Amino acid sequence: MILIFIRLIIFFLLTLVLLPFQLIIFFLIKKYSYIIPYFYHKFCCRIFGIKIKISGKVPVNTPTLLISNHASYLDIAILGSVFQTSFVAKKEVAKWPLLGILAKLQNTIFIDRRISSLKSQENEIIKHLNEKKNLVIFPEGTSSDGNRVLPFKSSLFNIFERNLNSKIFVQTTTIVYKKINGSLMSHVDRKNITWHSDMDLIPNIFSVLRKLSIEIEVIFNDKFIPGKEYDRKKIALYCWKKINYNLTNSLYRK
């Protein structure tokens, strides 16, 4: 109980201290607005006892579109602490208390599922990538329970079909929830830690904070530029296969 309390206090203090600085930078010099969130995510991982193991090449210089599986709100802190990036989120997130503001401050692109607004959203994503910044999308649409990868929704992959001239680097990443307090997780543990389907947020946060350490593996595959001959569904399936292979390989095969 004390552990949870201390962790929460440090977390709120950290956000309160860094928030005004980020606000100033965000409105004055947008170029450098990626630096504070990067270190903020690193601190958050420290506070929550998340240890990250990285395998594969981390995207540093060239702007890439990262495609990842999604299991929990922790994913954002994890990926955010590995490299400087911003995210694509659903529109409801903008209205959440505190998290909505934090999301806006790290240049999150909010989307909704209506067809009418699809075009402007795509333009926004391409504009973001042209500014030479990384972007992470979670094409599952919702979060899974960490034991599996849900089928991908291919609507966002439309970018590749429409903009054949501008070359976009794509990289798949897999987030694997592996160990808890130093020992391997069982599938039930994973289900309790991740935040999926219709779970309540607050009890889930408490159950995560109660754990001393959570070890996570982040696997990066090689970069590729999707060719002209592939349509969005094929690219989505290709990415899904890669991520699913990584996940099942690292969880269930020894």
Next chain:
Amino acid sequence: MCLSPVKKSSSNKKSWIIKPVSSIKNLISNSYILDRRRIKNKLKSVKYKNFEVRLAKNFKDIDAAQNLRFRVFYEELKAKPTIKNILYEKDFDELDPFCDHLLVIDHNKSSTRKSIVGTYRLIRRPMTQIHGKFYTEGEFDIKKILKKKGEVLELGRSCVEQNYRDKPIIKLLWKAISAYMEHYKIKILFGCASFTGINYKKYKEQLSYIYHYHLAPEEILPKALPPNNIKLNYCQKKDLDTYKIFKTLPPLLKGYLRLGAYVGDGAFIDKQFNTIDICIVLKSDSLKKRYVNFHKKKETNSKIIFLKKFLKK
């Protein structure tokens, strides 16, 4: 294997991972399904308040039952799942497509997957013609039972959802089973009941109690198969405090014994399911007697209470 969604022709060995959704449809011939549908329409469902007990009608029902079994066996009772079990969130085996699944449905819940709160798996002789074996045959030698004339019924994979254990779900299931038995004129019931955990030293007293007091007669005695079998008689009959031990038995086994069930010789240690299994044999005529006696007792009891009340006045 039971669920192999991808055709064998593909060269990649790990190809089963690729397809996210599985189906058991392709395993069964259509004629078999139609044949069973005709039978199922004859059987009436049992209803009680917002609960309904009926047989599974389609693959959605079977899927939901398997999902419930996964939640109870693998998430609650700590059985060891295979990769497929986790990915599909199901407990399944080769027999499932051919069995009758008895379901308890809570009509207050909306989605089909969550509305099923209890299941029982029923297997009769004709269902084993395709697969070739009863489930119990993998653990016990039950040739003596199968030689007997008349229809036999295997019960298994029974489970009730956690929040519903204080409600009379098992009673409802047994009502439905007795209707099922009458329809098919079943003579002998058998199946497995289990202790949780594979440490049999914990259960020495219980095991020897059921050996001394409930062993089946020689003509229908099942025997546990090696190599995972253990004997039952650890203690002598004098040392057992029957009343105390009966209280500590697992609830399902207690229920069977109350109905007049016999147990087989030896127990089988199931490492995958993390249980010690015991074979149970029930003769339907003894079951009927018990059932009738039970109700008679109730009636007499109520009469006595009524008399007492009357005298007090």
